[in-house]
Amino acid sequence: MNDDAQQKKGLTRRNFLKSAGGVAAVAGMAAGGLAAGVREGSAAAGSMPKKWDGTYDVVIIGSGFAGLAAAMEAKNAGASAVVIEKMAVHGGNSIINGGDFCAPGTKLQKEAGVQDSPDLMYNDMMKAGLYLNHPELARTLADQAKDALEWCENYVGAKFTRLNFHGGHSVKRANQTVNASGSELVNKMLAKTRALGVAVQTRTKMERMIADKDGRIVGIEVKTGYRFPDEKSGKTAYIKARKAVILTSGGFSNDIPLRRIEDPRLTEKFESTNQPGATGEALLAACMAGAMDVQMDWIQLGPWTSPDEKGFGNVPLFCERLVGYGPMIDPVKGKRFFKETGNRKERADAIILLGHPVIIMGDSYAVPKQVFPKALEKGLESGAVKKFDSLEALAKNYAMPVEAFTQEIARWNSFVEKKKDTDFDCMIFPDAKPTVTPPFYAARLWPKVHHTMGGLVIDKNAQVIGFDLKPLKGLYAAGEVTGGVHGAVRLGGVAMADCVVFGRIAGRNAAKETARG
């Protein structure tokens, strides 16, 4: 943060304040209209500022995986760059993400004897995405994920040490960071970005994109010193992008008005796993400048979150390591109700259909073997994960019919013995054992809004497409702010790959543009 403050100060003093007087009149005029917020329709890409407060080849909006990957690649391709971040801290959702990076044919897969290929990953993505994925984008991701992971390891210096499974994939292909958090990668990306001489300026919010008379994006209007969520805070400034703007502002899971427009079921009754700044105004500002949006109503709920803790919490790390090792139970009937290894959408829909929280559980063979120790410890401490000496005690705690439940566990165990689930076709892993060893661990599950699959239309070069179906010149985008990569369902662990693959592509291509002015 010291660096952040210094960088911010440096940037502010050197580039912004110097000319602040000159733009005061224009800023005043613009800010008058903008104070009410981007939504009020004042963000049309019109009026050009009289003076720019800062000029860079490439201007990147957002400091998560995608933004920092883009910044490093742009800089390494010879472009000057700046990263702006509206929140007080860098990293967006990336810094609270679970650290699973899906890629086919990795070192960890080879060590574990897992056979995988880009084709298999592509097919898994398409199947889960209900074939609504833009094939060219899904293909690009599957083909380049391994290289992106290796870049994160070898160039950025992040450590990936464990191979995990996520529902909807046909094999284990999630390469997990050493601390089971995206912070391992995003903090190292931040350090590297700064070492390359790219400033990352927090509390700076993009208000609108600025286009020239031909519609090309040539810069952005920002508010510096912005204090989320106070729309009255901050001072207006203008940043020129001589080559391109790259939008990597993330999704809108925490934007209740926007997500309710796209999926009216997702009222404030549904919590989100996301950081509070995961709102959609930057995406909408791009649309107002001519960028096209796609599949905005495919909003993903995580089926593995707990109503007994806030935000993402520890239960997802407990639940997702247990599927394929332990059963998921509807406590009202004491019986299983759905394929535990099904994809996120299928499972979340099944739980919402039941209308009440369900139980995920495992025994003392599966839990210590599968669950990250810290996640288990913290889950137990907060009470979101509970420990029971017997199956009866577990059933009693959740007011389940004991006999039906113990019979169901016996049935599940018979499937595990045979490695075949004839009820719901759950994938049962080769090293899974019957759930018999006390103590038993369990947690309640209720979905939370997790990922917005839809967003800006891009091509395989990360170039944004406009409403005229042609490239919107001067604008690239990568990561969750884009749409089409995942179709209807993003599979677990594919977001990191998505952000790094397309962030890198965006950075390289933005740097290749001809500098203007």
Next chain:
Amino acid sequence: MTGKHRIMRLPAGWLIVFGLVLAALLIYVSTPMAAPKQVKSAKPGDCAACHGQEKVFSPSHVDTKAMTYKDCLGCHEKAGPQKLEGKLPGSHIHQLGGITCVKCHENAKKEEEVTMDKCVVCHNADKLAEKTAKVKPENPHTSPHYGTTLDCNLCHHQHKKSENFCAQCHKYDFVVP
């Protein structure tokens, strides 16, 4: 007779009295809302220098005018139930301990935000994290997300009520001094 005529016939003196009463009322109503003056030369124990007539203490509290932080500790033990941390704004504890305005805001003429590098001169981030290692449910001074680099000012506001930054995503009920 119309109202207009009646007002016109009121002597000017009455209007002045009425105006004064109204002004006094406005001042009275708005007093609790008014921010205290930030008098840089004020002695830290001299509450009235900034707060004026505002009642900042219970009537039974001893006179603090000549006190330093050390004197406060006589009753308000650091870890005790009467501790001042969390009760008094951070800037006041700083003041009482001799860390005056200008020691953080070097340029006293211009109001400028204090950056974290100022804080860590006295409050080493790593040492703080060691000190609070046993706080439950989590150590507030380090996290898997930001390590020990999170800006002090995100929680420990000096001139307004501190906040629990972690609480935006976590169920941690920290009392933030």
